Amino acid sequence: MQTDISPLRWRFTSIGAAFALVGIIILIQLVRIQVSPQAEIFRKQRELYSGVWKTIYPQEGKFLTDGGIC
Numbered sequence: 001m002q003t004d005i006s007p008l009r010w011r012f013t014s015i016g017a018a019f020a021l022v023g024i025i026i027l028i029q030l031v032r033i034q035v036s037p038q039a040e041i042f043r044k045q046r047e048l049y050s051g052v053w054k055t056i057y058p059q060e061g062k063f064l065t066d067g068g069i070c
Helices: 007-035 039-049
Strands: none
Touching: 007 039
């Protein structure tokens, strides 16, 4: 039985565990957002704006440059 873990394997295992932990935290956050009281506000907005198509045309003659709008 080998008890000596190489530094490279230890590093990869640590990084893998960190990524797994971040993924679990993201999933928990998604569930928390779905069941929060504030989620009802977004559900009402979804019903208000469902089926609404709005075409937005850009203003003619205005250009955005690195110096600002000219």
